Amino acid sequence: MESTSDKFRTSLILAESGLNQPKTVLIHHQDRALNTFDRMKSKYPIILKTLTGSLGVGVVKIETEEALSATTQLLYKLDPNMGVLLQDFIVADYDVRAHVVAGKFHGAIKRPIVKKDFRSNVALGSKPEALTLTKLEIDHCVQAAKAVDGLWVGVDFIPAKNREKDSPIFIEINSTPGTKGYKKATKENIAKDVLTTFKNRATWLKTKPFTSIYDKEKR
Incomplete structure (x- = not known):
């Protein structure tokens, strides 16, 4: 349970195990959100997730650079210690x-x-x-x-x-x-x-x- 309580830690474990997953990166600070997205070399839309959460709560689809910046600012204002990650959005039914x-x-x-x-x-x-x-x-x-x-x-x-x-x-x-x-x-x-x-x-x-x-x- 300890491993899965942190979504980024889970991602690292899956990567170490050689399992397939969307490209995932951690945002270290609200001011680094756009730089973090650039490092992904991905395209919008992307998925933003808080490191903890269930039932779909804490998962946001980000369509633009402006939305990414505003959303991360809001999250860190609510909790300066909140962990946030970005993940490639995969179209599926x-x-x-x-x-x-x-x-x-x-x-x-x-x-x-x-x-x-x-x-x-x-x-x-x-x-x-x-x-x-x-x-x-x-x-x-x-x-x-x-x-x-x-x-x-x-x-x-x-x-x-x-x-x-x-x-x-x-x-x-x-x-x-x-x-x-x-x-x-x-x-x-x-x-x-x-x-x-x-x-x-x-x-x-x-x-x-x-x-x-x-x-x-x-x-």
Whole structure:
């Protein structure tokens, strides 16, 4: 959960794991927003996200340089310590939310883009449908979940044009995934399955031992 509570940290972990995702950069200061966009070498529109947030809140589609400057100024006025990132905008009719529980794929839903919006969150009105994933998509979703040490996570991605051969484009990993739309679309009681899974202590995440950078010198 610690890894996925920061969207930029999640992005770095996915990059280290070699997983496909939109170009993503961190805005270090409100005065650096335009320079940060220039470093992306992208075109408008782009997506601006706060580092924390869920249910689609904190995600803004930026159409112009003026909008980028004004939006970042407003966010930093509300909270000078707020973390903000920019991400390439990818045109799509829907995205996918896959649930991974204890390192195993549970199921997935297709989330159509909400009418008169660019987001696909069920909380904003998207009407999800059950979706069968390809083996490649399942393998990469499980890889993404394991990369962030996710016990139960919702892995969000935009499918590639060739879903059988090309990697999906990962958008986010949610450590507190909602179940309402998923249960209705798939008819699966995932909450019950999660409880059953974690009754078994073997599925609990083990604490990683601390290793000092000086350990090698002691040998």
